Structure formats: structure tokens, C-alpha cells
Amino acid sequence: MRGRYFMIGKGGVGKTTCSAALSLKLSEKFRTLVVSIDPAHNLGDVLGLKLDDRPKEVLGNLWAVEVNIDNVVRKYLNEMVSNLKKIYKYIEVINLDRYFDVLKYSPGVEEYAILKALSTYIRSDYDAVVFDTPPTGLTLRVLSLPNVTSVWLEKLIELRKAILDRRRTIESISGKNYDLPSREEEDGVMKELLKMKEDTDWLKEKIIESRIFGVVNPDELSYLEMMRAKKTLEELGLKLHALIVNRVEGDVNLEKFRELCDRVYVVGKTERTGLERLKIIAESLP
Amino acid sequence: MEYIEFELKELENVFALMVLGSMVGLPTPPTPVAAKILPHMERELRVMLERSDGMCLGEIASIFDI
Numbered sequence: 001m002r003g004r005y006f007m008i009g010k011g012g013v014g015k016t017t018c019s020a021a022l023s024l025k026l027s028e029k030f031r032t033l034v035v036s037i038d039p040a041h042n043l044g045d046v047l048g049l050k051l052d053d054r055p056k057e058v059l060g061n062l063w064a065v066e067v068n069i070d071n072v073v074r075k076y077l078n079e080m081v082s083n084l085k086k087i088y089k090y091i092e093v094i095n096l097d098r099y100f101d102v103l104k105y106s107p108g109v110e111e112y113a114i115l116k117a118l119s120t121y122i123r124s125d126y127d128a129v130v131f132d133t134p135p136t137g138l139t140l141r142v143l144s145l146p147n148v149t150s151v152w153l154e155k156l157i158e159l160r161k162a163i164l165d166r167r168r169t170i171e172s173i174s175g176k177n178y179d180l181p182s183r184e185e186e187d188g189v190m191k192e193l194l195k196m197k198e199d200t201d202w203l204k205e206k207i208i209e210s211r212i213f214g215v216v217n218p219d220e221l222s223y224l225e226m227m228r229a230k231k232t233l234e235e236l237g238l239k240l241h242a243l244i245v246n247r248v249e250g251d252v253n254l255e256k257f258r259e260l261c262d263r264v265y266v267v268g269k270t271e272r273t274g275l276e277r278l279k280i281i282a283e284s285l286p
Numbered sequence: 287m288e289y290i291e292f293e294l295k296e297l298e299n300v301f302a303l304m305v306l307g308s309m310v311g312l313p314t315p316p317t318p319v320a321a322k323i324l325p326h327m328e329r330e331l332r333v334m335l336e337r338s339d340g341m342c343l344g345e346i347a348s349i350f351d352i
Contacts, residue, residue: 080321108317145316152315156323159301166294173287180329188326196319 002030002127004206006143009215010225011135014246018215018267019132020046020064021281027062030127034064037114038134041066048274063126072113073104114142115203122206136229144236146204153197160190211241214261218245218252223260230260242286288349295333295345302327302334 005026007019016036020043023034033055036043043066044051047058053071055063103109114134121129133139167182181187184194214229216222230240242263245254249269258264267284270277305323308314 080318083321083325112316112318149316149319152319156301156304156315156319159297159304163294163297163301166290166297169290170287170294173290189323192322192326193319196322 001211003129004122004210005128005130006133006139006210006212007131007215008133008136008139008212008229010222013215013217013222014267015215016042016046016132017278017281018213018244018246018285019043019130021267021278022213022285023062023064023128023130024059024275024278025282025285026128026130027059030061032062032128032130033121033124033126034058034062034130034132035117035121036064036066036132037069037117038132039069039110039114040134043132046278065121067114067117067121069110069113069117070104072117073109076113076116077103077109111138111142111145114138115145118142119203119206122203122210136225140229140232140236143207143233143238146200146207147236149200150197150204153193153200157190157193157197160187160193164190208237212238214240214243215246216243216257217247218249218254218257223256226260244285292345292349295337298330298333299337302330305330306334 005019005022007015007022009015016038019034019036023032026032034043036051041051043064047064049056049058049064051064051066053065053068055065058064118131121131133142161184164182164184164187167178167180171178171182181190184190212233214226216226226240226243233240240261242265243257243261244265244267245252245257246267247269248254248266254264254266263286265284265286267281270280272280303310303312305315305320305327314320
């Protein structure tokens with residue numbers, strides 16, 4: 001099906017391989033892009049290609065890209081600084097690049113950069129986009145950002161409305177035009193808040209519409225982590241669309257995995273490598 | 287009128303504190319939100335600084351005619 005797909009799971013369970021296999025399958029019908037947003041990329045290794053942050057054609061209908069998170073962080077920080085430069089003229093003399101390594105590890109920066117990369121590719125005109133994500137913890141934090149931002153924006157907008165309301169009251173009592181903006185359409189703060197709210201809600205909607213695939217191995221640890229991930233997703237209003245049990249060998253009881261999700265796809269172990277291997281895996285997928 | 291003006295300033299003060307709370311140890315909204323609206327917040331910042339100076343006591347006194 002057309003749409004946006006996320007592959008989530010614990011580190012090392014085979015998310016990248018499953019993302020590549022799923023996108024291979026999708027590319028039979030649709031123009032497909034597989035995007036690695038994991039700062040520790042190995043999509044290129046799986047596809048046997050050298051990838052960078054420009055989509056590269058893998059097969060007739062399949063493109064792949066590895067987002068360089070460092071570059072996105074740098075771009076994001078530069079944007080922020082150029083915004084600040086408008087207020088603090090003297091900041092021109094500060095060379096931000098020298099502080100890049102510190103800023104990069106500030107709370108929230110990496111998540112925001114990943115989210116930015118996400119929204120760029122969600123917007124792209126590919127029929128299907130498959131996201132190979134970082135290990136569960138970071139991914140869930142990224143996916144929860146639009147919700148967190150939205151809550152903040154709602155509260156700030158509410159407060160701003162109260163402020164503008166008081167200003168209008170003062171205007172009508174004094175009969176004079178206030179020197180401060182009192183209407184939503186002339187208030188810079190309100191305009192920015194409303195625009196951000198619109199963008200955030202759009203992204204939230206797109207993430208809800210997308211299909212989230214969980215990848216697990218048939219062992220207890222990855223089962224437990226997926227159970228917790230599912231709970232967090234539900235708190236964010238998101239649903240686990242399907243579960244891929246990867247590297248199944250012999251007789252494994254999959255009952256508990258079926259309890260986690262209605263759709264369970266079982267992928268066996270294979271000795272093959274490269275595209276051959278992906279094709280075999282793709283056969284087990286929807 | 288005086289009362290509404292006082293209330294307005296208080297709201298502006300709270301608004302600035304919510305956006306820039308990290309300066310006084312409060313949790314802040316996601317950084318991009320603060321960075322986007324900061325350039326439009328000159329008035330709120332002034333009010334916040336004025337408030338932190340303790341200047342509002344006089345204002346309260348005048349509202350209550352003390």
C-alpha cells in the first residue's frame with residue numbers, strides 16, 4: 001500500500017534488513033524510498049551500496065537515503081542562530097561552529113533534528129516511504145515530540161489570547177489605540193504560535209496515519225521491549241500496525257507475539273546475503 | 287482600568303517566564319518554539335525584568351489606594 005512506514009525495535013533485531021526487504025516489496029508496485037534516520041547507519045551495508053544524504057536509485061523503482069543527522073543538526077542550529085542574530089547583533093562575532101560539539105549533545109537537539117529529517121521525507125512525493133529508525137528509546141522520543149510541542153503550543157496560545165483580550169479591553173476603555181498589538185492578526189507572537197501549531201498538527205496527523213511495524217526476535221528480551229514500546233505508542237495515540245518476528249529458527253511458540261498484534265509476519269533465518277536475502281525476506285512480508 | 291493593566295502585565299510576565307523559564311530553572315517549551323517567538327517578545331521581556339525588580343509593589347499599593 002502507498003503511505004509512510006516506520007520500522008521500530010530494539011537495536012540489532014534486524015530493523016534495517018526488514019526495512020530494506022519491505023521497501024523492495026513495495027517497490028514492485030510503487031515508487032518507493034527507504035530512509036535511514038538512525039545516526040548509526042547500516043542501510044548501505046544491507047543494500048550493498050554506498051549511500052549518502054541524497055536519495056540514490058537502488059533498483060528501477062526503489063531509492064535509498066541515509067540521513068546525515070550531524071548535518072541536519074548543524075543546519076538546525078545555524079537556522080536558530082541566524083534567528084538570534086536578528087536580536088543580538090554582537091553574536092556575529094561568535095563562531096558557533098566551535099561550540100557545535102557541545103550544542104549537538106544538548107537535550108532535545110538530536111531528537112529535533114531527526115524529526116526535521118522525518119518531516120522532510122514524509123512530505124516528499126514518493127508513493128511509499130519506509131523509515132528505518134534508531135533503537136526504540138530514541139525513536140519513541142522523536143515520535144512523541146509533536147505531541148509535547150502541541151501541548152506547549154496550546155497552553156501558550158491560550159495565554160496569549162488572554163493577553164490580547166486584556167489589551168483590547170484597555171483599548172476600548174481608554175478609547176485610544178494601544179501601541180501594542182492587540183489583535184491576533186497583528187501580533188507577531190500569535191502568528192508564529194498559530195503557524196507552528198498548524199505545522200505540528202499536520203506532522204502529528206501524518207505520523208498517526210503511517211503504519212508502524214515492530215521488529216522482534218523470538219526471544220524474551222525483545223518481546224518485553226516491544227511490549228513496553230506498544231504501551232508507549234498507545235499513550236501517544238499510535239498503533240502497532242504489524243509485528244515482524246525475525247530470525248525464527250525451528251519450532252518457536254509465537255502465541256505471545258500474536259497477543260501483541262493482530263498481524264504477525266514470521267521471517268526465518270537465511271544463509272543468503274545481499275539482495276537475494278532481501279527477496280527471500282520480502283516474500284514473508286505483506 | 288488600573289486593575290486590568292496590572293493583570294495584563296502579570297499575564298505578560300507569566301508568558302515570558304513560560305517561554306524563557308530555563309533562565310530561572312523552570313522547564314521550557316521545546317527550544318524551536320521559544321526561538322521562533324523570542325524576536326517578537328521585547329515588551330514581555332521588559333515586563334519580566336521590571337517584575338523581577340520588585341517594582342510591582344508600588345503598583346499594587348496604588349491599585350488599593352494605599
